[in-house]
Amino acid sequence: MAAPRKDVPQGTLDLLILRLILREPMHGYGVMQRLRLLTDDMFQVTPGSLFPALQRLEENGWVVGCWNASENNRKAKYYEITKSGRKQLDRAEDHWNAVTGAIARVLKEA
């Protein structure tokens, strides 16, 4: 029996999406598949949370969306990280590392 899927820790979905599209632009379905693959399908990310998150990143100017042909030759909206998106990713990564590092230290040494 597969382990029950868990919610993405609050506030980290934006970080994960930015990181996933850092290497190459991706469409919504691609982001979802990649996330499942890399996390062994651990997180319960639904389209109902993915698309609002993509919209939020786009509204903040951290990603831009443009319509291109997909691998199946269908038109899909690809999201590409912007310069300010990269800066935001750096900030979010630093923050995450600091927080998880601190938690790890407590768990190890307490």
Added chain:
Amino acid sequence: MRWLARWQSILGRWRRPDAHERALDAELQTYLQADVDARIRAGDPPAEARRRALIDLGGIEAVKTDVRDHRAGAGIDTLAQDVRYALRTLRKHPASSGSVVGSVALGMTAMIVSFAFANAVLYRPTPGIKEPDRLIEIRVEYPERANGWSKLRLSQNGYRALAAGIEDLGPVAAFDQRIVGVTLPAALSLHATLVTGNYFDVFGARLAIGRPISVGETGRDADTAVLSYRLWTRELGADPSIVGHIIHVGGLPVQITGVAAEDFTGPWDDPENRPDLWLPLGIGQRLDAMTLWPNAWTRTSRLAGQLRLVARLQDAHELSHAQARAGALASLVEALEDHGGVALIWAAGDSKPASTRRVVITPLRERVRQFLAESVPLAMPIPIFVLVIACVNAANLLLARATDREREMAVRIAIGASRSRIVRQLLVESLVLSGAATIAAIPVVWSGLRMLEQQFLFPMQPNAGVVTATFATVLICAIGFGVGPALRAASGSPARGLRQSHAGDVTPRQSFTRRALVVGQLVVSLGLLGMGSQLIAATRLPSKDAGTPPNQLLLASFDLNQVNMPADQTERFYTEILARVSARPEVEAAGVTYRGASVFARHAPFGVDDGREYLGGHIAGDLFEARGLKVIAGRTFTSADRQGSRPRVAIVNEPFSTQVFKGQALGQILEVTPDGTDAATPVQIVGVVEGMAVETGHAVPSVYLPISLGPEPIRTLFAKSRTTAAALMPVVRQVVRDVDARVAFTKISSLADDHQSDPNMPLAMALAEAGTVLGVMALALAAWGLYALMSHSVATRSREFAVRMALGAETRQILRLVGWQAGWLAGIGGSLGTFVAVVIGLVIQANFQGTVAAGIGAHLMTTALLAAVMFAASVVPAARAARVSPLVLLKDG
């Protein structure tokens, strides 16, 4: 720059909302198709692949909703959506929405315009004064009797002491008023204001020519005068070379130094005491020394001996500093009087009042005309009633609509709308209604104020506090009655609302609610209209037809101080004048009185009440006949009364009888202290005369005494002409010349001219007319609201009528049914409303002096009108429904 990006995104979406929605849809379709393709590749059959992909997606519309709810500016989008929906709903019910908006707009207009008018009338700045906000009045008062504080007559020492105590805040001017005899060379009796040297500076008053009154080199006031613009143009032909000329005031030579600007008429635009010239304060004592009436003014002239102190603050914000000084100034006055031995009170003859003093510092503008100060607060609840009736209209229509919309709410809850969403929607509807009413009211308020400004020639501004309170009332009413029932509907089970098989169906509970609303509206309207008519009656002028027509009544005033006539001769003079004028064939009736005099009266048993001042005074001759006042009860004065026979008697007017003795004044005993005398005399009321508009523009309680109670040098002759007052004028002039050629008139005019010169008169009439207009407005609003509610209630029964007609009922029977029901509701509501109106009337009568219970005739007419409106509101929509084929009605609902 995150916010900039967000705003760009919001604006982009607003610019092209459809494109945005299409893009979202395409993106989700792509997502779905990609998932379906992946599942097919994994071996699922296409149909199963699509089914499972759709399940995983959770529904395209649901995801779209998530995206919409989370995007930037989502709150604004929802609000806009709600507003659009609200406007659509209001358009769907144009009659009831229009009624709510229209009646609330009218109510708001009544409130804002009435209060702006009252505010402008009570507090309008007097013209010709620079920065009136910086002027304050300083008064010294002492506790008098049990009913409050009275003003002390200050001496010049008192002025100096107070001025020194407050001089760091600004200069203080003092002035006094009196009537003086002036030779220009024509002998005239004129109103003079005696002023300190800094008077014109303190008021910031300009001069048309010359310079203000100056203080002489020796410190003593030089005998100089500044003329009023009116006197200069009227008597001296506006001759600019008049400056430097010598005139004689009370026999003293005085040099004219200047003429005041046209718009400056003293601190209060009081037509009775408008100054003709200004003289130095110091001249007063010399004028007094030349009269045969030592301290004559203390007994006879209400103008003189009232040294008034006005200061100009450096800054208008210093009022609180000045007021904080009042306690210290009172102590200073007490100390000077008690220990310094300084006579701060002008009249040596006055018995020294108790030594407690209080200094009162008020902005000069707060002084208001007495009658307006009395009438305006009484009239002010009337616009409030108009607004309340408008709000009751709105509330009932909103309640009726909310009851009808229970099914709509139930459907929306059943298909997934949250209760908060529904409440928000109705809140927005209420706000849209209030907003529409406000927008509709703005042009009406604006034109109403401009119209009043053109009529009265002084600026009127809406009062911010009243506007806020009005808007808040409307908002609370709209929200309370728009959202309240929806909350109730939303909190119950949607099944209840859905049980109605059709939108037009009416449950027994709804039917009861509608009838209760109609009855409630009728009861509230009748109660409020009864209350309003009672207050309107209290502010109304007595009938314009009552009394002698103003152009037929001649008024001639005299001040015998000017010719230094000894006391024993004054009564002889007036008796002679009265006898000769009365004997003339042109004269119908004539009488003598003292205009504006007052009588201090309290009713027996002594000591039960503290009494108060009433207008009235001594009268001689056929004054009541001359003024056209009918004796309602008892008798008029006889010659025996005038010769002082016992018991002493008095006649009161109807307002006095109503206010003091609840209409039973005849035979009652009063203790009176006529103005200017100290002795209290018991008098018996032997007659009651009609009340009528006197100088103040409306009937005030008055007490009249026969002339024998005391001689006075200042009196007015009232002569009723058989033709016109103008024709009588030369006759009266000739009579006076014949009796004593030295005596000049202080005023001679017809009552009509007297009214015209009185700026209070149009205001008083406007106030009375405003009361009537507002009353009609309230009645119209009540009728309108009742019609809208009733017709709405009947119109929603069209499906029921269709069923009845399909079963064989005829139009006539339908009309009889609704007419009968309207009659029942009118009967119940009318009876309850009458009961409420009577109870409210009695409560008002018991608590507010000067009000009487509204007439039963007016109440019955109002009830009949509203019942007729209800009948029409039932029959018209029912007839309309009956004209349509029952099949069409049943099919379309």
